[in-house]
Amino acid sequence: MALSHGEQVRWWLVGLAALLLFMWAMAGVLLPFLAGAALAYFLDPLADRLEARGFSRTLATATITILMATLFIVAMLVLIPAFIEQAREFIEQAPVYADAIRGFVERRFPEVLDQGGAVEQALETFKGRAEEWSVAALKSAWTGGLAVIDFVTLLVITPVVAFYLLMDWDRLTAKIDSWVPRDHVGTVRELASRIDGVLAGFVRGQLTVCVILGAFYATALMVVGLQFGLVIGLFAGLISFIPFIGSILGGALSIGVALFQFWDDPIMILAVAGIFLIGQTVEGNFLTPKLVGGSVGLHPVALMFALSAFGSLLGFTGLLIAVPLAAAIGVIGRFAIEEYMEGRLYRGHTIYEREQGPAPAPAAPDDLSGAPLDPDERRFGP
Structure with a gap:
């Protein structure tokens, strides 16, 4: 027996609730599998292009896997050690920067640092937090065994999952359909x-924009000799996934470091600021219009809310699925609004019937029971 419209909606809602509950309960286990699925989805167009050039699906998948593995190994050997070292040094130097800021304010604006004032309390708080971060960073190098195991597990499982999903992507989508x-x-x-x-x-x-910007910022800042340029550049590029945030935080961080490092050389400070100005100009006028497009249906505020909401619910797994879910919810929401604006509830009874025509009247029953009579049993006249 076919389900009514209301029953179908209820079953879909129950299925969605069960899926969300399962993801919440298994958030820690799902991370490498979701990461592998995301990687397979990202690489599927490349596999399709290789197939169009005569590659089999297996050969295309193997070629992509070898290429990604090579890039990963190069990154592990060249970039990752330098990144970790600069990040550790930057955290250790945070209290020194706090003292330098305090000394600058005391020399130039002594009236601001009144005893017990808000600025003084803020600087003391920042210094205390910076020292806590330094200690925590050093401790984590010795006590982070479990985190290392989880990271290694992620690195091992994710590429395997991505390989099999990428090889069977077309069959999986056809099966789901x-x-x-x-x-x-x-x-x-x-x-x-x-x-x-x-x-x-x-x-x-x-x-793609994040990768290009991260490589540009890191390379340019290292060329000008900015301390921690690799960390700051990659950080600014990676968080460019959130519009405007990456450029603001990365620019403020790099210019702040440049002020202490190149205090007597304003040309170098301007060069650091110019790097971010060039990066934002290229991103806004070329990269984003060409690679992202003008209308993707995700407002920056909606994106930040999705990252915050799903991140608080599911941790890093939530951050990984926040953008796809926000995009899907946005598409479904716009579809629902389109249907609503085409329906009777929005247009009203009179306008809807004028455009669609009156609904056909139900057939009148032939007797009081409501059931049609057999033609041979019909009675005409008295």
């Missing part, structure tokens, strides 16, 4: 196509 109720398969395919368009335009494009 076969599970969709046939009455709604057209609508589901349309929504899936829209969601894929949003993700392709935003996630793939924005990640």
Whole structure:
């Protein structure tokens, strides 16, 4: 027996609630699998292009895996050790920067640092927190065995999951499509196509922008000789996934370090500021329009809210799935609004009937029981 519209909605809501509950309960276990799925989704267009050039799916997947493994090994041997060392040194130097800021303010604006004033308390708080971070960073190098194991597990499981999902991606999507109720398969395919368009335009494009900006900032800051330039540049590039935040935090951090390092050389300070100005100019006028597109349906505020909400619920796993879920919710929400604005509730009874025509009247029953009579049993006249 076919389910009514209301029953179908209830079953879909129950299934969605069960899925969210499962993800919440298994958040710690799902991380490498979700990371592998995200990596496979990101690389699927490249595999399709290789197939179009005559590669088999297995050969295309193997080629991509070898290429990604080579890049990862190079990064591990060259970038990761330098990044960890600079990050550790930066955290250890944070109290020194706090003392330098206090000394500068005392010399130039002594009236600001009144005894017990807000500025003095803020500087003392920053210095105390910086010292806590330094101690915590040093302790974590000795007591972070479990975190190291989790990180290694992530590095081992994620590429394996990505390899198998990438090799079977087309078959998996076809299989999932076969599970969709046939009455709604057209609508589901349309929504899936829209969601894929949003993700392709935003996630793939924005990640590419982040990689390009991170490489540019890190290389340029190291060339000008800025201390911790690699850490600051990569950090600014990676958090550029959140619009405007990466450039603001990265620019403020690098200029702040440049003020202490190049105090007597304003040309170098301007050079550091110019690096971020060039990066933002290239991003806004070339990278984002070409790689991301003009309309992806994700407002920066909505993106930041999604990251905060899912991050607080599921931790790092929530951060990983926040953007895809926000994009999917946005597409479904816009589809629901379109349906609402085409329906009777929005247009009103009179306008809806004028455009759609009056609903057909139900057939009148032939007797008081409501059931049609057999033609031979009809009676005419008295």
